[in-house]
Amino acid sequence: MTSTTAAIDTGDTGTGAIAAPRGLETLSPSRASDFMTCPLLYRFRVIDRLPERPSPAATRGTLVHTVLDALFDLAPAERTEQRAAQLVAPAWDRLRAEEPELAELFGKDPDGTEQADWLTGASGLLGRYFALEDPRRLEPAERELYVETALDDGLVLRGYVDRLDVTADGAMRVVDYKTGTAPGVGFEAKALFQMKFYALVLWRVRGQVPRLPQLMYLGSGEIPRYVPRGHRGVKPAITSIVTDHSGLRLCRHDDQHRLLCLQDWEPGVDPVEGLPAPDHRRRRTPAACRDLTGDCEKRMCAN
Numbered sequence: 001m002t003s004t005t006a007a008i009d010t011g012d013t014g015t016g017a018i019a020a021p022r023g024l025e026t027l028s029p030s031r032a033s034d035f036m037t038c039p040l041l042y043r044f045r046v047i048d049r050l051p052e053r054p055s056p057a058a059t060r061g062t063l064v065h066t067v068l069d070a071l072f073d074l075a076p077a078e079r080t081e082q083r084a085a086q087l088v089a090p091a092w093d094r095l096r097a098e099e100p101e102l103a104e105l106f107g108k109d110p111d112g113t114e115q116a117d118w119l120t121g122a123s124g125l126l127g128r129y130f131a132l133e134d135p136r137r138l139e140p141a142e143r144e145l146y147v148e149t150a151l152d153d154g155l156v157l158r159g160y161v162d163r164l165d166v167t168a169d170g171a172m173r174v175v176d177y178k179t180g181t182a183p184g185v186g187f188e189a190k191a192l193f194q195m196k197f198y199a200l201v202l203w204r205v206r207g208q209v210p211r212l213p214q215l216m217y218l219g220s221g222e223i224p225r226y227v228p229r230g231h232r233g234v235k236p237a238i239t240s241i242v243t244d245h246s247g248l249r250l251c252r253h254d255d256q257h258r259l260l261c262l263q264d265w266e267p268g269v270d271p272v273e274g275l276p277a278p279d280h281r282r283r284r285t286p287a288a289c290r291d292l293t294g295d296c297e298k299r300m301c302a303n
Helices: 029-037 039-048 055-073 080-098 100-107 113-132 188-208 232-250 255-260 284-293
Strands: 004-010 142-150 156-164 172-178 212-217 221-229
Touching: 029 039, 029 188, 055 080, 055 100, 055 113, 055 156, 055 172, 080 113, 100 113, 113 255, 142 188, 156 221, 172 188, 188 212, 188 221
Parallel strands: 004 221, 172 212
Antiparallel strands: 142 156, 156 172, 212 221
């Protein structure tokens, strides 16, 4: 188990405006993460709003979040690793009932082996959670807390806080569960942005900057932390996304680049106008975009 803490002095407490281009009305941490990973991926989801197939990794993340939320419905003494494991199967049944399309995940798994391994993986992530903290000693003030605030020019920042802990003196700790692994050295910017994002939104909603936003990476057992000293430091990252967003509508890519960037999009949907849809779409991670220059006017996919 490891944890890291970033202490950043963000300066004054002004509320300078951030100009939002036409077409960008809301911004959440997950969509900001898409942009920072691959601007084309962000365009597909936010601007073109293409339908996506459910993925095992994302669905497992939803399942683990569901179980961790349900865990705190139990009396403190019952919040054990064994009890959490017992919650996995019922939670998975509820998710499938609410979202029938999830049946596609294991449609080619006649003996149930793949699904069983997948559920075992979810239980493993929950086990790592118990290595990071003891939920019997915690009583969250809020869970799955929806927060929203509008900046001066109308851009709405919104998102769900997995857990908000509040001390007797009112100090807030933001906890966000991640079922992946923590970013390596040199790739922490996306994680830091998310912590700053929640620090800014909660400051504007509650009039107080959280004392300790943190991300809990269950895939690697690490907890990056951010100690805010004001709120100004979040604005450059948000401003960059807002400024670059308008250029995404002009983004055009060759066929090879498009194939590398597409991830789980519905067959027959061609997201980039003016280009023939390829016969086969290969599933690759958006990180593959970094290896190509493409034909993007603003070259945003060549970073």
